[in-house]
Amino acid sequence: MRPLSYTRAFDVRSAVEIVAAHENSAFLAGGTTQVDLVRLGVHGPDLLVDINALPLADIEEQPGGGLRLGALARMTDVARHPLVAERYVATSQALLLGASEQLRNMASMGGNLCQRTRCTYFRDNLSPCNKREPGSGCSALEGLHRGHAILGTSEHCIATHPSDVAVSLVAFDAVVHTTGPDGSRAIPIDEFYLEPGDQPHVEHPLAHGELIEAIDLPALPIARNSVYLKFRDRESYEFALVSVAAAIEVDGGLVRDVRLALGGVATRPWRARRxxxxxxxGPATREKFVEAATAELAGADVRRDNAFKAELAKRAIVRGLTTLIPGEAR
Incomplete structure (x- = not known):
């Protein structure tokens, strides 16, 4: 058994300093992912720094109508907060669909954003995996890849990002606030997740010892008319085969604004900008929605077992949009 040290931090500065000073260390919040990876031997820190005592759990209204979600706010608390449920409907729904009640009560917002892939080959600690051991290869390319990505892939990795709520946050242009050894910074969430390229093990731009403090949701009236749909093998707690966060504003039959992001199909939460x-x-019609969805999935990199995801993703986009507009467009 490998030795593992544990300590607690009581302020942000101390937490950052402790982790930054120890190369093989990590923050510990809800532990719903971190502890699993330690047990599996996939992630082997020598030191875990418990940050649950830090004052980072508040959900605060911002000037202009936006919200700031503390990094240690629990998923359940955010999902059921009246302002989240009212102003960012898809975010509340994504959180409630993202895990079992027990996990939602423990898991933190910051931890959810940083959770690692659920790829079996990454987690078995035996198979070649470029995320776990750079340069070793990707077992999923020729192995079992039914649940793997068709967008944002590379020859080195096709693992999907597992977060549900991150999909809605990408759709709504959230901003991640951090503090690290070199100070504080704000990272637009669309820049927070990196595609694998030739460095699949580098998943985000956080430096060692850099701590997420909060996530800002900007004032966004369109988010009130939004939905998060999740398609999976079973209705109980399960990761998405395909999911969509959709929001739309229609004026005079024309689309004035729209937000679309996909989960379960890409190596990162995928903003469907095309x-x-x-x-x-254009017109807010089913035909136009199908055309746009088809264009978004035109570049999908499908394989033997996951080709179905392209069609499912198209249908998810159309279903999400038609759910939000008057019945005549359905």
Missing amino acids: AEQLLIG
Whole structure:
């Protein structure tokens, strides 16, 4: 058995300093992912720094109508907060669909954003995996890949990002606030997730010892008319084969604004910008939604077992949009 040290931090500065000073260390919040990876031997820190005592669990209204979600706010608390449920409907729904009640009561927002892939080959600690051991290869390419990505892939990795709520946050242009050894910074969430390229083990731009403090949701009236749909093998707690966060504003039968993001199909939460561009200014009809969805999935990198995801993703986009507009467009 490998030794593992544990300590607690009581302020942000101390937490950052402790982790930054120990190369093989990590923050510990809800532990719903971190502890699993330690047990599996996939992630082997020598030191875990418990940050649950830090004052980072508040959900605060911001000037102008946006919200700030503390990184240690629990998924259940955020999902059921009246302002989240009212102003960012898809975010509340994504959180409630993202895990079992027990996990939602423990898991933190910051931890959810940083959770690792559920790829079996990454987690078995035996198979070649470029995320776990750079340069070793990707077993999923020729192995079992039914649940793997068809967008944002590379020859080195086709693992999907597992977060549900991150899909809605990408759709709504959230901003991640961090503090690290070099100070504080704000990272647009669309820049927070990196595609694998030739470095699949680098999943986000956080430096070692850099701590997420909060996630800002900007004031976004369109988010009130939004939905998160999740398609999976079973209705109980399960990861998405395909999911969609959709929001739309229609004026005079034309699409004035639209937000679309996909989960379960890409190596990162996938903002469907091509579909958005095709929709804005056009008619809010099912035919137009199908055209835009088809264009978004045109570049999908499908394989033997996951080719079905392209069609399922198209249908998810159309279903999400038609759910939000008057019945005549369905």
